[in-house]
Amino acid sequence: MKNMLLDRELSKPLSTALSAGSQYLHLVFADVTGFTALDDDTRRKMLSILRAMARPQVEACSGHLVNMEGDCVIAAFADVNDALLLAFNIQAHLNVEEQDVHIAIASGEVMVAQNTSLDGLDIDGDTVNFAARLLGMAQSGEVLAAADTAHDPDFDANRFKVQNIQRPLKKALGDKKAGDMIDCAAGP
Numbered sequence: 001m002k003n004m005l006l007d008r009e010l011s012k013p014l015s016t017a018l019s020a021g022s023q024y025l026h027l028v029f030a031d032v033t034g035f036t037a038l039d040d041d042t043r044r045k046m047l048s049i050l051r052a053m054a055r056p057q058v059e060a061c062s063g064h065l066v067n068m069e070g071d072c073v074i075a076a077f078a079d080v081n082d083a084l085l086l087a088f089n090i091q092a093h094l095n096v097e098e099q100d101v102h103i104a105i106a107s108g109e110v111m112v113a114q115n116t117s118l119d120g121l122d123i124d125g126d127t128v129n130f131a132a133r134l135l136g137m138a139q140s141g142e143v144l145a146a147a148d149t150a151h152d153p154d155f156d157a158n159r160f161k162v163q164n165i166q167r168p169l170k171k172a173l174g175d176k177k178a179g180d181m182i183d184c185a186a187g188p
Contacts, residue, residue, distance in 0.1 A: 018064045018066075018076060018112050018121045018123075019112065019121075020112055020113055020114060020121065021111075021112060022109050022110070022111055022112075022125075023078075023109070023110055023112055024107070024108065024109055024110075025076045025077060025078065025107070025108075025110045025123075025127070026076070026077040026078075026079070026080050026082075026083035026105060026106075026107045026149060026152075027066075027074065027075070027076055027077075027083070027105065027106050027107070027110065027123070027127060027128060027131045028063070028073070028074070028075045028076075028077070028083050028086050028087055028103065028104070028105050028131075029072060029073070029074055029103065029104045029105075029131045029132060029134070029135040030072065030073045030075075030086075030087065030090045030101055030102075030103045031071060031072045031073075031101065031102055031103070031135055032046055032050070032071040032072075032094070032099060032100075032101055033099070033100040033101055033102050033140040033141070034100070034140070035070070035071040043071075046071060046097070046099060047070075047071065049093075049094075049097055050068065050071060050073060051068065053090075053093055054068060054073045054075075057086060057089050057090060057093070058073075058075045058086060060089075061077070061082045061083075061085045061086040061089065062077065062078070062079065062082045063075045063076060063077040063082055063083065063086055064076045064077075066121075066122065066123055067118070067122070072135075073090065074123075076110065076123060079154065080107065080149060080152040080154050080155050081154065081155065081156050081159065081160070083105050083107075083149070084105065084143070084145070084155075084156075084159075084160045084187075087103045087105060087143045087187075088143065088160070088187070090103065091103065091141070091143065100140040100141045101140075101141070102135065102138035102139060102140055102141070102142055102144070103135070103138060103142070103143045103144065104131050104132075104134035104135035104137070104138050104143075104144050104145070104146075105131070105134070105143065105144070105145040105146065105149050106127050106128075106130045106131035106134055106145075106146040106148070106149060107127065107146060107148045107149040107152060108125075108126065108127035108130070108146075108148065109125060109126075109127060110123050110124070110125050110127050110128060111123065111124045111125045126174060129173060129174075130146060130173060131146075133169060133170065133171060133173050134146060134182075134184065136170050136171070137167045137168075137169070137170055137182070137184075138186075139186075141188070142186055142187070142188070143162075143186065143187040143188075144167070144184055144185075144186050145162060145184060145185045145186075145187070146184060146185075147164070147182075147183035147184055147185065149185070150162055150164070150184075150185030160187060161187060161188075162185035162186060162187040163185065163186055163187075164183070164184075164185050165183075165184055165185065165186050166181040166182065166183055166184070167181070167182055167184055168180065168181055168182070169181075169182050
């Protein structure tokens, strides 16, 4: 398996040390496109690749691997650019495997709490829900970021090229109804 880490060394320390309580985080949800339509052998291969690359990629980008739900990687970051780096690294890595992925990034307050079912820390809150909704709106091969993420004062626009767009919300979220237009930013 090729190492597609673009900017980081695996030995770089984590900047996102999750601890219980409310934290401002940048969440990355990455999902293999069309996973359920793949044949059994291809699904097993993709899961094997994701499981092998998820933690090293997340840690190399100074993040915290929160969870893997099937073919979905969920990671948290203190720095917006580290979150974007992971998104584009995962995209590049799976492109080598000729597999598309769609990725969402949302930023905001996240409740971090002990989850006894997972025997570790878990995340909850509106930002988590928004990231999940964005993931469903992201197209194959796309990184879709919330407007707040793309307008973060630390966002490196010279390094990450995104285009401001609007997308219809597929499912209700808070005071927004399905069909309401959501401001976001999309990258290749």
